[in-house]
Amino acid sequence: MIKKLSIVALLFAVIGSAVFWVLTLPNNMQPNELAAFPDGDADAGETMFWAGGCASCHAAKGATGDAKLVLSGGVELKTPFGTFYAPNLSQDQQNGIGGWSLGQFANAMKRGVSPQGEHYYPAFPYTSYTRMTDKDVADLYAYIKTLPKDATSSKPHEIGFPFNIRRGLGLWKKLYLDSAPVIAVEDGNAQLVRGRYLVEGPAHCGACHTPRNLIGGPDIKKWLAGGPAAEGTGSIPNITAHASGLGGWSAEEIADSLKTGFTPEFDSFGSSMADVQENMAKLSDEDRAAIAVYLKTIPAVESSVKN
Ligand code: HEC
Ligand code: HEC
Structure with a gap:
């Protein structure tokens, strides 16, 4: 009897983790969606850069003027789940995103998924950026490409169990990552x-x-x-x-x-x-x-x- 029960329990655990595995899979953009991306225009992308407040988190803390264009990262974000540090977003190949393709950038911005296929924490406001048009994402990518390199390495986040398991964010994203508008308004306006x-x-x-x-x-x-x-x-x-x-x-x-x-x-x-x-x-x-x-x-x- 005990043996039978433990087999059932084991079975449930296996099914449970298989369900968890499937439910938390990263939802990358498909190659055909990425192929449809327009070419970016860096000048237009500058507007998106300021509208999106990228420098507020990704420039060094307290940076002003042109220093805001050096996206060395480091701004600390305290939340009930722990402390996040905005990573280096400069064009440095090693420590920044200098080596990223437009597709990798778009998957981060619109799907909250890293080039390694991991989920990002929503401290990076991709639950809003997911509503950006492909054109605006491509323009922003082109603009960020014009910004300087910086070799500062990104700081690891300070978050405890279970929030340190990125995979679990897949469930959270099922509930809260939605590119549809929040408020219905007249299309004509x-x-x-x-x-x-x-x-x-x-x-x-x-x-x-x-x-x-x-x-x-x-x-x-x-x-x-x-x-x-x-x-x-x-x-x-x-x-x-x-x-x-x-x-x-x-x-x-x-x-x-x-x-x-x-x-x-x-x-x-x-x-x-x-x-x-x-x-x-x-x-x-x-x-x-x-x-x-x-x-x-x-x-x-x-x-x-x-x-
Ligand atoms: C990073 C967090 C953050 C974001 C993003 C943000 N706000 Fe705010 N906002 C605040 C805080 C904090 C205050 C209170 C400021 C103060 O105490 O002076 C505030 C205050 C305001 C106020 C003044 C309200 C009052 O009663 O005095 C307005 C208007 C406002 N925000 C509009 C906006 C708009 C529009 C956006 C988007 C473009 C926005 N905010 C995005 C944090 C934010
Ligand atoms: C409120 C702070 C905040 C703002 C504003 C913000 N980010 Fe971030 N960003 C983060 C954090 C925190 C992470 C790390 C997320 C993680 O590790 O899961 C991140 C990660 C990223 C990454 C992934 C970098 C990597 O090395 O994997 C990209 C790309 C990115 N942000 C682009 C942008 C762009 C472009 C903007 C402006 C449109 C922007 N972010 C605005 C906080 C922010």
Whole structure:
């Protein structure tokens, strides 16, 4: 009897790990999808570089001016799961991504999969970048190719069991990696569609402004409604049009604040938003206006934390 039971248990364990294996397989782009990628244009890619905030994490901590273009990595990201370090993203062959093909870059950005076929942690906001168009990814790749090499080696993350097992992220991605838009908007409104694209895609505003559940998945019902900060202290404000968020700001005021760094009350943006704003200042007036219109259009949700 005992023997029979242990055989059954063993069988379940084998089936269980086979299911785990299949469910957590990396979902790479197929060669035909990659072959359809357009050629990148480095000038256009610069806009995506700032919209995407790549330098905020991948340049050295505290870098300003041209030093932001040296993507040596090292910025530390504290989360409830441990501390992540943004890796070297420079053109160095050994320590950076100088040797990567466009296909490898696209799989990282849109599927969260490394050239070795491992899952990336969503501390790298690919759950937003997955919504980027192939053209914008190709342009961004072309732009990053023009940036300098740096030989700094990437720091290993500091995360404990079970989160240190990358394979398990495959299950998480089944739940939360989705390239479909979050908010339905009228297709005919080009400004709104552009604003949605920037906010939900490259600019990844939701990565900070949408609260997360216990396993780090975004709480879509509270899309952009703010919540506790990931690093465990302080909170992130609501940027929906609810009275507890940006209800009192006009679309022009929102667009203006992203350009100048001053809120309508002449406060300046603090903490990580100061850096986001510097990036937003590099976009066009049209793009900032589109972001503002989207924020004023999406469902107004009450804050779960006090601003
Ligand atoms: C919020 C911080 C953050 C931002 C913003 C960010 N990244 Fe990253 N990125 C990370 C982290 C953390 C990792 C490591 C993920 C891992 O090890 O699983 C990473 C990994 C990567 C990798 C894989 C590198 C490797 O050596 O395997 C690529 C490629 C990448 N990021 C590109 C970008 C690009 C392009 C942008 C801008 C559009 C960007 N990242 C913006 C945090 C960030
Ligand atoms: C890296 C995290 C992060 C990202 C990404 C981010 N924000 Fe913020 N944002 C913050 C923090 C933190 C604050 C609070 C700043 C402060 O305390 O001054 C903030 C504040 C704001 C405010 C001011 C709200 C108020 O009530 O004063 C606006 C508007 C805003 N963000 C818009 C955006 C938009 C639009 C995006 C996407 C383009 C974005 N943020 C992306 C972290 C982020």
